[in-house]
Amino acid sequence: MSKRRTVPLPPRIAAVDIGTAKTVVLVGQVVDRSVRLLGFGERRTEGVVKGVVEDLERLTECVHGAVADAEASAGFTLRNVYASVNGPQVDGERVKGILTVPGRDRRVTVADSLGAAASARRIEPPPGRMTLLYMAQPTLLDGRQVANPVGMTGERLETSFWRVTHEEGSLRQRIGMLNGMSLEINEFLLGSHASACAVAGEGDKRTGCLVLDLGAGTTSWILHYRGHILCAGCVPVGGEHVTNDLCSALRVRRDVAEDIKLKFASAVHHPDDANKTIVKEGLPGGELQFNRATINLVASVRVRELLEQVRQDVAGRLRQIFGRDVDLTPAFLPSGVILTGGASQLAELPVAAGEVFGLPARCAIPATEAAQLRRPEYACVLGLVAAALVNEAPPRRRPAGFWDILRNLFRS
Numbered sequence: 001m002s003k004r005r006t007v008p009l010p011p012r013i014a015a016v017d018i019g020t021a022k023t024v025v026l027v028g029q030v031v032d033r034s035v036r037l038l039g040f041g042e043r044r045t046e047g048v049v050k051g052v053v054e055d056l057e058r059l060t061e062c063v064h065g066a067v068a069d070a071e072a073s074a075g076f077t078l079r080n081v082y083a084s085v086n087g088p089q090v091d092g093e094r095v096k097g098i099l100t101v102p103g104r105d106r107r108v109t110v111a112d113s114l115g116a117a118a119s120a121r122r123i124e125p126p127p128g129r130m131t132l133l134y135m136a137q138p139t140l141l142d143g144r145q146v147a148n149p150v151g152m153t154g155e156r157l158e159t160s161f162w163r164v165t166h167e168e169g170s171l172r173q174r175i176g177m178l179n180g181m182s183l184e185i186n187e188f189l190l191g192s193h194a195s196a197c198a199v200a201g202e203g204d205k206r207t208g209c210l211v212l213d214l215g216a217g218t219t220s221w222i223l224h225y226r227g228h229i230l231c232a233g234c235v236p237v238g239g240e241h242v243t244n245d246l247c248s249a250l251r252v253r254r255d256v257a258e259d260i261k262l263k264f265a266s267a268v269h270h271p272d273d274a275n276k277t278i279v280k281e282g283l284p285g286g287e288l289q290f291n292r293a294t295i296n297l298v299a300s301v302r303v304r305e306l307l308e309q310v311r312q313d314v315a316g317r318l319r320q321i322f323g324r325d326v327d328l329t330p331a332f333l334p335s336g337v338i339l340t341g342g343a344s345q346l347a348e349l350p351v352a353a354g355e356v357f358g359l360p361a362r363c364a365i366p367a368t369e370a371a372q373l374r375r376p377e378y379a380c381v382l383g384l385v386a387a388a389l390v391n392e393a394p395p396r397r398r399p400a401g402f403w404d405i406l407r408n409l410f411r412s
Contacts, residue, residue: 018059
């Protein structure tokens with residue numbers, strides 16, 4: 001009697017994105033370089049304010065619920081996950097490794113390239129912080145950017161990374177929370193990087209773009225320059241601040257203010273708004289009327305404050321890298337500003353972003369074929385899955401880029 005041959009199942013991928021508004025868990029199975037959706041869980045995030053955990057017990061309950069929902073729909077228990085990191089506890093800095101090329105012929109070897117990279121990685125993070133990951137930046141040989149220095153001749157080899165660090169206590173807290181659910185973390189990924197993987201094409205990254213992920217309590221950003229990640233950051237302002245401002249200005253409940261924001265508010269205040277009246281129906285006690293000028297003035301002021309904070313943060317990071325002020329111009333970032341995240345759905349946001357940054361701006365949604373996930377608030381978790389697919393899927397002769405992978409994610 002011949003033994004039945006066991007065919008291993010394709011790898012399963014689980015991604016967890018803990019945002020300031022919602023926690024999302026996606027589970028998929030890799031089949032021929034695409035992912036078949038197996039499970040999905042989503043809960044409103046509790047215990048987090050402006051990206052900072054203030055009630056770990058409530059957050060744990062929320063994450064556990066999202067994981068349980070995903071496991072129930074997938075039909076199996078999760079063991080390993082990819083997780084995003086966001087918020088003000090995350091920081092980044094440029095670290096540089098410099099090596100004088102040895103030998104008479106000054107020809108760069110593999111060992112030289114690895115040595116320069118190791119030199120950069122040996123730089124210790126600030127006290128109280130843990131290194132999460134390194135993002136490669138352009139390699140320079142005698143001041144010239146090269147794709148691969150091995151085999152080339154020169155004297156000074158310079159390798160740089162954008163190093164992402166996290167406040168140590170907060171990170172251990174997050175790891176402990178997931179480990180307490182019997183979940184092992186395969187890898188952390190910067191949330192803004194994941195979002196960029198989902199909405200920015202390879203052409204956008206090669207020419208240069210600034211991706212903003214506007215969440216409820218924070219706005220994360222990442223800047224791609226000449227095909228590399230140059231810098232990233234986060235400001236503690238998001239869409240819920242617009243809602244709170246409307247709640248105070250209009251003297252309505254928060255849920256009413258949120259609905260008004262989504263249906264009527266704009267990131268741009270127009271002169272003729274004063275002549276327009278908004279009618280909100282379906283409220284206890286009858287309908288309410290609001291002046292559109294008030295709504296848009298409140299929303300536009302807060303949005304421009306948010307965008308200006310991001311612009312100043314970007315300018316400060318670029319000043320540290322280049323040693324001088326760098327103007328954000330279409331020549332520097334030809335692909336402009338790409339807006340995503342749940343709060344990016346505010347009307348005329350690209351117009352406001354274009355005016356603040358002086359760059360072309362557009363909103364973007366993930367390029368997945370799963371219609372239920374084709375929304376900006378799922379950009380981060382879909383980017384996590386794309387990154388995981390690169391790590392876990394069987395190799396191909398020509399590896400697919402993130403943009404190609406996203407187009408095939410959850411193919412029906």
